[in-house]
Amino acid sequence: MTALNRSTRRRLQQLRQLPSVWEGDRRAISPRVAASIEPDANMRGECILWVDGSEAMVRAMDVVPAETGPEAIVRTLIRAMETPHASVSPGRPQKIVVCNREIQFFLRGVLQDLGITIDYVQTLPLIDEIFRGLQEIATSRQPQLPPEQAETLMEAALAIWNDAPWEALDEEKILSIELNYGDVGTLYVSILGMLGVEYGILMYRSLDSLKHFRQQVLLANDSPKRMEEAFLEQDCFFVTFDQLEDSEGFEEADEEMDGAFVEMGIRPSFGNLHPLEGLRPSLYDEEAIAVLVALTALHRFLQQHQKTLNTGEFPALSSRYRVPDSAHSKTKVSVTVATMPDLAEELFQMSTDSDFDDLYEVLQNQAPVLRDDLIPSDAFFSLGAMSWEVVEYLRLGAKHHQPAEEEFPTKADGFPVILIQTSRPKAIALIEQLQAAGGLESICFNPGKDSLADKSYDLGILKTQNGEMHLFGEFEEDDPVHIAARKKWDQRCKKTKGYCGLVIARGLKGASRGKPEFKDMMALFETRSLSPKELGLGTLEMMPQLE
Structure with a gap:
């Protein structure tokens, strides 16, 4: 059983003990009821509720997935003690009553030395009434359609x-x-x-x-x-x-x-x-x-x-x-x-005619509009996702980390990233070039066309803070593997509110090619994903190279 650490226990012991009895429980709720409590909690989960029975007041409430462990009820309880709802003072109760034996035994083990009595009762009148009210509110809501x-x-x-x-x-x-x-x-x-x-x-x-x-x-x-x-x-x-x-x-x-x-x-x-x-x-x-x-x-x-x-x-x-x-x-x-x-x-x-068009006109007059000299020619690149745990490790331990401009949701099944893997010297040079350009401003996929070969492409583009556009990959538009990867990329970017990342790794050859270990990842650039319309380039025509 997980126990409170000593510092947390001392902190809770210092709270004033209130001469009150609290009711606590966790109960299954439908997505409709969950949404009435927390608008973003669109799930079939459980509601954790702590109520001060003496004051008939809710001190803390949480909506959690049904599979969440018993630790969640303690997290909500600690919040009820230290930072309760409404304008009530922090404090710990003299007594807690629950209607679930497992919760009772779990709380007795965790809350030792806090001077709180934990008892079992068959019913919790206040909590029963609150849940009935929540159910009535949810069922009486205006239906989406008549x-x-x-x-x-x-x-x-x-x-x-x-x-x-x-x-x-x-x-x-x-x-x-x-x-x-x-x-x-x-x-x-x-x-x-x-x-x-x-x-x-x-x-x-x-x-x-x-x-x-x-x-x-x-x-x-x-x-x-x-x-x-x-x-x-x-x-x-x-x-x-x-x-x-x-x-x-x-x-x-x-x-x-x-x-x-x-x-x-x-x-x-x-x-x-x-x-x-x-x-x-x-x-x-x-x-x-x-x-x-x-x-x-x-x-x-x-x-x-x-x-x-x-x-x-x-x-x-x-x-x-x-x-x-x-x-x-x-x-x-x-x-x-x-x-x-x-x-x-x-x-x-x-x-x-907007301000974006000024950039568009400048880019159209540049030769070339899209540079292809940033990414090493032998580099490996791919679209994918990185677990949020690895993202946290890279934020702390990578050679270079460019943080996002603001916090973003982490509800996707992973952080959408472009991986560029090359040799260690070339990876260092690439990172330094991006730093010299002021950092990475955005990542975009833009349509491209080779009229001579009658082929269409999805062009992977890195835009740096100095306004330059750099090609990192050409993907055939009808490639089923890329189509599937792009679909997942767009879905994940939607869930992160448009945020994505660029990972630069070493280890081009051997078993680590395409599958770098954490020690091989040298840089993480967190940036925005731009749509082709926001980028403003239109369909790019591939120009034949002169001998």
Whole structure:
């Protein structure tokens, strides 16, 4: 059994002992209840609760995965003593009561010498009441979709997912859906997902809102605060498709979602954004009907014009459909869906006229735009992930460490990294060159093309703080191994909020090639992952070398 160390025990002994009895327990909760306690805790786990029975007050509460060991209940208890919720004073109780024998015996072993009596009781009235309240709050929450439209909206979302419009349309290629239904006139649809990061449909209620958001994003210049403000100022409906982890919410999903989505590991989310209301992850009756009509018409349009849109062109197209009105079974709504090529060009010009375009023009006038003299020609490079334990070791023990600009989530199954492995002298020289350039600013994958060989590539690029671009790898666009690696890279970067790393290692030959040990890893650069659009290079054409 793990015991408290002496310093912790002395610290707790110095706390004032309160003449009170505390209740403690851990209980299984559903993802819905977990989310009502901690918005980010979307899991089927357990809630640990410590309540001061004398004051009828919650002192500490935690949501943990079900497989978490008994130590978690002690961690929450120590917080209840030293840093309790609300404006109550620190202190240790005179007595603790629990309704689980295993917890009782565990606490007796751990809390020795603290002068706390630990007793077993059959029921915990206060905790029972609190959990009943949590359950009532969770079950009384506004459902994401009205029950009358939930099934048909899920079917409409599945149809859009199967259409995969993001394979042909980027965010600037806007479609208009003229409904004139209820309070909704025309919706302006922006497609998310061409970069493989986040898939979804944004349906703006006005062109002004769409254009304003685009302008605000350009002005935000990667400022998280300004990006958040721009996000919340949108006026739109949305449906997004989030990837489910193997262990994340499948049981809950099976109760609420179409089985086809569960099999694909996808969670559709519907909601509303408005400058005065903020983000609301639900739709009310009238909104749900309007969104259903819009998605149904959009699906028909994508099916009808699929071949044209897949060419990469964005011509003027318009089609009218008669869509069933779910609120009135015998009526249909006349809906017109059209492309907006002039608006697409305007939005493109808006982005290229921004401050980013100054860099774009400078790069276009450089020869070459992309340098290939930084990485040793015989170096081994790969995309992959590194365990968070190794990341911590490298932060402390690597020859060189460039920390991230800010803390980022560590929810991914590993830290996405590019590994460059070469000989020790060349590794040292590479690290010194990056240091001389001010460090590593970002990592990007950008499309490239060799017209003579009729081949397309995914170019791996390192951008240094002095503005230079360096090629580290050329990957054939249709290589299945690279496609799978890029997919995992994008998924992990999404979970780390865009942060990734570059690892430089020695040991080019022998068994360590491609699998360096910790002692071989000489540098870790933590940086941002940029999309091709953020990089601003467009498709790079491979130029023939002159003899």
